[in-house]
Every structure is written in structure tokens, then in C-alpha cells.
Amino acid sequence: KNEVEQSPQNLTAQEGEFITINCSYSVGISALHWLQQHPGGGIVSLFMLSSGKKKHGRLIATINIQEKHSSLHITASHPRDSAVYICAVSPTGNQFYFGTGTSLTVIP
Amino acid sequence: DTAVSQTPKYLVTQMGNDKSIKCEQNLGHDTMYWYKQDSKKFLKIMFSYNNKELIINETVPNRFSPKSPDKAHLNLHINSLELGDSAVYFCASSLRGSVAPTEAFFGQGTRLTVV
Numbered sequence: 001k002n003e004v005e006q007s008p009q010n011l012t013a014q015e016g017e018f019i020t021i022n023c024s025y026s027v028g029i030s031a032l033h034w035l036q037q038h039p040g041g042g043i044v045s046l047f048m049l050s051s052g053k054k055k056h057g058r059l060i061a062t063i064n065i066q067e068k069h070s071s072l073h074i075t076a077s078h079p080r081d082s083a084v085y086i087c088a089v090s091p092t093g094n095q096f097y098f099g100t101g102t103s104l105t106v107i108p
Numbered sequence: 109d110t111a112v113s114q115t116p117k118y119l120v121t122q123m124g125n126d127k128s129i130k131c132e133q134n135l136g137h138d139t140m141y142w143y144k145q146d147s148k149k150f151l152k153i154m155f156s157y158n159n160k161e162l163i164i165n166e167t168v169p170n171r172f173s174p175k176s177p178d179k180a181h182l183n184l185h186i187n188s189l190e191l192g193d194s195a196v197y198f199c200a201s202s203l204r205g206s207v208a209p210t211e212a213f214f215g216q217g218t219r220l221t222v223v
Binding site for chain 2: 033035037042043044045048084086088095096098100101103
């Protein structure tokens with residue numbers, strides 16, 4: 001069983017919709033990361049958080065340490081948000097466990 | 109300025125060959141990583157390395173070896189390539205924190221195709 005589980009695996013939304021991607025993990029962590037990977041592209045780090053909530057533009061990430069759960073929200077989604085979103089956790093400072101990713105397609 | 113750069117971006121080679129993928133970071137980070145992303149987009153760590161410690165994922169075949177000429181570089185050497193080695197390989201770096209990890213920066217990936 002993977003240490004990090006994401007849902008849904010695939011998500012299609014209409015432009016403008018509010019999107020939520022969930023991440024649950026089973027190990028103790030120091031931090032949780034949300035990453036974005038565009039088709040054929042590299043991986044970009046969106047957020048690193050260890051408690052509470054962070055916001056960057058239309059993206060919001062929250063984490064509940066007690067419940068071992070995090071969510072990534074996208075408000076007013078746009079076709080350029082189409083990408084794979086990956087949740088990763090750091091049990092220690094130099095190790096990462098990755099979720100399987102959520103493939104998001106935003107339709108105009 | 110590219111923070112983490114990998115070369116080449118694409119690599120097509122025949123079975124049995126030996127190849128290398130280079131990775132360089134200009135962030136001053138002390139820890140670098142190699143990840144393999146399979147066809148299902150699942151990332152698996154292969155190595156993490158700083159100038160004191162190499163941590164190897166025990167599932168990685170010993171045909172794969174990291175080589176670090178200095179703190180800013182971690183190259184991946186692959187011997188006797190096999191069809192199953194075809195994947196996208198990502199390099200990453202971070203500032204190691206035993207208690208408080210820092211953000212990781214990823215390279216653009218190298219798509220390796222073994223024919």
C-alpha cells in the first residue's frame with residue numbers, strides 16, 4: 001500500500017469551476033508538498049506546508065495533521081490549470097513519498 | 109535562470125548500452141535526488157545524496173549508479189540498459205533539513221527510451 005493516496009485519479013471540469021484534489025497519508029511527516037506537472041513538462045513545486053493553509057493566486061492548500069489529510073483547491077479553474085497534480089510527503093528532511101497523481105483537465 | 113537542469117531532455121538508445129544523464133543545480137542546495145517516473149506517472153525515489161550520505165532505494169538495480177563530482181552535480185549512470193528502464197527520470201534538489209525539510213526543486217526530466 002502506498003504511503004500517500006490521492007483522489008480522484010482523474011478529474012474533468014468546466015472552466016470556472018471550483019476544484020478540489022485530496023491527499024491522505026499514513027506516515028508521520030515533517031511537511032507535505034503539492035507539485036504540478038504539465039503534459040510533457042517538468043515538475044513545479046506549488047506548496048510546501050506543515051500546518052494550516054497557504055494561498056497563492058487561485059490555488060489554496062490546506063492540511064490537517066491530526067487527520068493526515070491535505071486538500072488542494074483551485075478557484076475559477078482555467079484550461080491552463082490542466083496538469084497532473086502530485087501530493088508528496090516528507091517524513092524526514094531528505095526523503096519524499098509521492099502520491100500517484102491526479103490528472104486534471106479543464107475544458108473551455 | 110534554470111535552478112535545476114538536466115541533460116539530455118530526450119535519450120533514445122539500444123538495449124545493452126551504457127548511458128549517463130547529467131544534473132546540475134545552481135541553488136546552493138546540499139541534497140540532490142533522482143526519481144523515476146513510470147508510465148502511470150508514479151514517482152519513485154532512486155537515490156538521495158549529499159556530500160556525506162548516499163541513500164539508495166533498495167529496489168534500484170545496481171546497474172544504476174549516481175556520481176557526484178561536486179555539490180552542484182549529481183549524474184546518473186546506467187549500465188547495460190534494459191527495455192524496462194524506459195521512463196522519465198527527474199533530478200531534484202533541496203536544502204537538507206533533518207527536522208524541517210525545505211522545498212524541493214525539480215529538473216525538467218529526461219525521457220529515456222530503450223529500444
